[in-house]
Amino acid sequence: MGEHEMHEIFEKNRSLLITNVVTEGHAVDIFVDEQGTIAGIGKNERKNHPGEADFIIDGDGALALPGLVNTHTHAAMTLMRGYADDMILQDWLAQKIWPLEAHLTGNDIYWGTRLACLEMIRTGTTAFNDMYFFMDEAARAVDESGIRAVLSYGFIDLNNAEKRENECRATEKLALHVRSLSNPRIKAAAGPHAIYTVSPEGLKWCAEFAREQKCGIHIHLSETEKEVTDCIAQYGKRPAAHLDTCGILTPRTVAAHCCWLDETECKLLGKRGVSASHNPVSNMKLATNRAMPYPWLSAAGTNVCLGTDGCASNNNLDMFEEAKTAALLQKFFWNNPTILPAPEALAMATANGAKALGFPTGRLAAGAPADLVLVSTRTACNTPLHNATSNLVYACSGGSVETTICNGRVLMLNCEIPGEQDVLNGAAAAARALVKRSQSA
Numbered sequence: 323m324g325e326h327e328m329h330e331i332f333e334k335n336r337s338l339l340i341t342n343v344v345t346e347g348h349a350v351d352i353f354v355d356e357q358g359t360i361a362g363i364g365k366n367e368r369k370n371h372p373g374e375a376d377f378i379i380d381g382d383g384a385l386a387l388p389g390l391v392n393t394h395t396h397a398a399m400t401l402m403r404g405y406a407d408d409m410i411l412q413d414w415l416a417q418k419i420w421p422l423e424a425h426l427t428g429n430d431i432y433w434g435t436r437l438a439c440l441e442m443i444r445t446g447t448t449a450f451n452d453m454y455f456f457m458d459e460a461a462r463a464v465d466e467s468g469i470r471a472v473l474s475y476g477f478i479d480l481n482n483a484e485k486r487e488n489e490c491r492a493t494e495k496l497a498l499h500v501r502s503l504s505n506p507r508i509k510a511a512a513g514p515h516a517i518y519t520v521s522p523e524g525l526k527w528c529a530e531f532a533r534e535q536k537c538g539i540h541i542h543l544s545e546t547e548k549e550v551t552d553c554i555a556q557y558g559k560r561p562a563a564h565l566d567t568c569g570i571l572t573p574r575t576v577a578a579h580c581c582w583l584d585e586t587e588c589k590l591l592g593k594r595g596v597s598a599s600h601n602p603v604s605n606m607k608l609a610t611n612r613a614m615p616y617p618w619l620s621a622a623g624t625n626v627c628l629g630t631d632g633c634a635s636n637n638n639l640d641m642f643e644e645a646k647t648a649a650l651l652q653k654f655f656w657n658n659p660t661i662l663p664a665p666e667a668l669a670m671a672t673a674n675g676a677k678a679l680g681f682p683t684g685r686l687a688a689g690a691p692a693d694l695v696l697v698s699t700r701t702a703c704n705t706p707l708h709n710a711t712s713n714l715v716y717a718c719s720g721g722s723v724e725t726t727i728c729n730g731r732v733l734m735l736n737c738e739i740p741g742e743q744d745v746l747n748g749a750a751a752a753a754r755a756l757v758k759r760s761q762s763a
């Protein structure tokens with residue numbers, strides 16, 4: 323390929339023949355058609371499609387895996403990366419995060435989300451579940467970045483009827499806006515923030531809205547012990563039971579954190595088909611004092627997936643790091659090294675996440691959308707290659723990803739992302755201006 327043709331690969335969907343990659347222990351080629359679908363995967367694809375592909379990507383023995391799925395983020399919080407760390411949760415929010423958030427503009431959300439998408443592309447994530455503000459600007463950033471997202475407006479009514487009206491209208495407006503984009507990579511969801519910020523009336527409205535719109539629900543659940551004790555004091559039941567009363571627990575619901583669930587609540591989540599998003603790095607950094615009860619959730623048949631949470635409490639969006647941390651935290655907390663083995667951690671980061679968000683991705687198979695990433699084997703973390711899954715979860719990081727493809731479009735090739743420096747400059751400038759505004763206020 324000449325230099326001119328090389329750049330064309332980024333411009334739009336092209337048919338691709340990806341040769342010589344390894345998936346589930348087999349050396350295969352992958353043929354992706356112009357519609358962005360995996361049209362064939364197997365040993366003979368280069369013979370089945372001779373001369374058909376617009377581009378040939380030489381996989382050079384790389385590991386091919388489905389694009390990773392980040393099921394809980396506040397993407398634009400990338401602008402707050404490193405702004406405040408090592409604080410008590412309540413102080414951190416009240417003294418640092420909320421004062422900064424009060425000055426956020428749509429432009430900030432655009433640049434913060436562009437930066438988040440850039441980081442996700444670089445570290446192999448092709449879909450994410452986002453909850454924040456100015457979500458039409460987040461949608462613009464996702465649209466331009468080329469990855470997938472489920473976007474929800476963070477619905478917070480604080481038991482105030484007037485505020486609730488605003489939040490309902492904002493939720494409806496986002497759903498309409500996303501529909502007007504008619505982009506198959508972007509979906510809207512209802513985003514009731516949590517039981518301590520949303521009234522039962524607000525929760526019920528969100529549940530009804532999601533049922534009517536056939537869209538997802540994205541909520542925080544039982545992150546802290548205080549949330550549980552307050553809920554029992556106020557409603558006479560534990561958080562999951564309270565959410566169930568309000569109709570929030572559905573097969574389209576993603577509940578983030580789930581640290582303080584008891585065994586009965588885990589069974590309820592399993593019965594209702596809820597997806598539980600494990601956020602181990604954020605939980606450890608903010609010291610929630612309890613790990614998600616993964617053994618109870620998996621025994622109950624709950625779909626458990628992974629998320630990074632916002633960049634202010636992580637401080638990156640590397641899902642490889644998240645998968646490793648999940649496996650380590652579960653083993654350590656339950657004092658049992660057999661809990662959450664590598665294949666389960668990798669499934670949480672891929673297939674389970676795709677299922678949680680209702681995208682037909684998360685697997686490399688003919689007929690599936692081509693959301694896939696290539697991880698080089700010519701690196702220390704993949705040498706030797708006794709067990710690819712073990713290396714991916716325990717040895718590699720997102721930095722080992724060299725090529726990222728979403729819906730058949732090449733977003734990063736051999737570590738090159740077109741326009742990367744512009745996004746870095748734009749986001750850094752937005753972050754500097756945001757801090758300046760908050761300090762002069």
Ligand SMILES: [Zn+2]
Binds near residue numbers: 396542578631632
């Ligand atoms: Zn969160």
